[in-house]
Amino acid sequence: MTALIEIDDLLIQRSGRTTLQIDALDIRKGETLAVVGPNGAGKSTLLLALARLIKPARGQILFNGYPFFKLNDLEYRRRISFVFQDPLLLDMSVRENVALGLKFRGLRGEEIRRRVDQWMKQLGIESLAKRRAGQISGGEAQRISLARAFVLEPELLLLDEPFSALDPPTRSNLLDELSALLRRDRRTAIFVTHNLNEAARLSQRIAIIIKGRLMQVGPARQIKGKPVNAEVAAFLKELTQAL
Numbered sequence: 001m002t003a004l005i006e007i008d009d010l011l012i013q014r015s016g017r018t019t020l021q022i023d024a025l026d027i028r029k030g031e032t033l034a035v036v037g038p039n040g041a042g043k044s045t046l047l048l049a050l051a052r053l054i055k056p057a058r059g060q061i062l063f064n065g066y067p068f069f070k071l072n073d074l075e076y077r078r079r080i081s082f083v084f085q086d087p088l089l090l091d092m093s094v095r096e097n098v099a100l101g102l103k104f105r106g107l108r109g110e111e112i113r114r115r116v117d118q119w120m121k122q123l124g125i126e127s128l129a130k131r132r133a134g135q136i137s138g139g140e141a142q143r144i145s146l147a148r149a150f151v152l153e154p155e156l157l158l159l160d161e162p163f164s165a166l167d168p169p170t171r172s173n174l175l176d177e178l179s180a181l182l183r184r185d186r187r188t189a190i191f192v193t194h195n196l197n198e199a200a201r202l203s204q205r206i207a208i209i210i211k212g213r214l215m216q217v218g219p220a221r222q223i224k225g226k227p228v229n230a231e232v233a234a235f236l237k238e239l240t241q242a243l
Contacts, residue, residue: 029188
């Protein structure tokens, strides 16, 4: 399968301290890669680097075979969408929030209506269209955030623990719906979480990051059955005991 993202010898530092090191990582077109690790391990740093919000100290990233940093910032950012833990909705109607990115990109009229209607329906929020953002629940807010990301039809979807603040039933339902959407839409996605079961349900492969270093990448069963080293084994054991 062709890679959308190819990372080689990536090093990211902050204040002279290494926060993320990846020797090699390919993310295939149409796959969902879950990124798992302890708090502060560097998971979100990977997303920020791929969103071009952090500049690496060294390394190469290819996007669809093209050198990442030769792409114009605006051109590149129009090819990705980012979903944060906090939905970051503006004080306007739900429909206006979903349509916002399309308006920024210069789309007008019927095309905006078509896309907004499509993704509000897909995420079950049509009935909320006229409601103000301040009048909705946490689960509804995250559905709106997902619709706002999908409506842009990105080549790469970055999700930074988007369900961590939700109650377990809402979280489980949204996880199932997102998994079905990604499979049906064949959208390339990177999903950061600290929950191994969540990662296994959503993704084809899991990347384990510990202490700022990519340790292991593979299907959930392979990682659980054959941890690559003692650090990964200890982390998986700790996660299992916490469930």
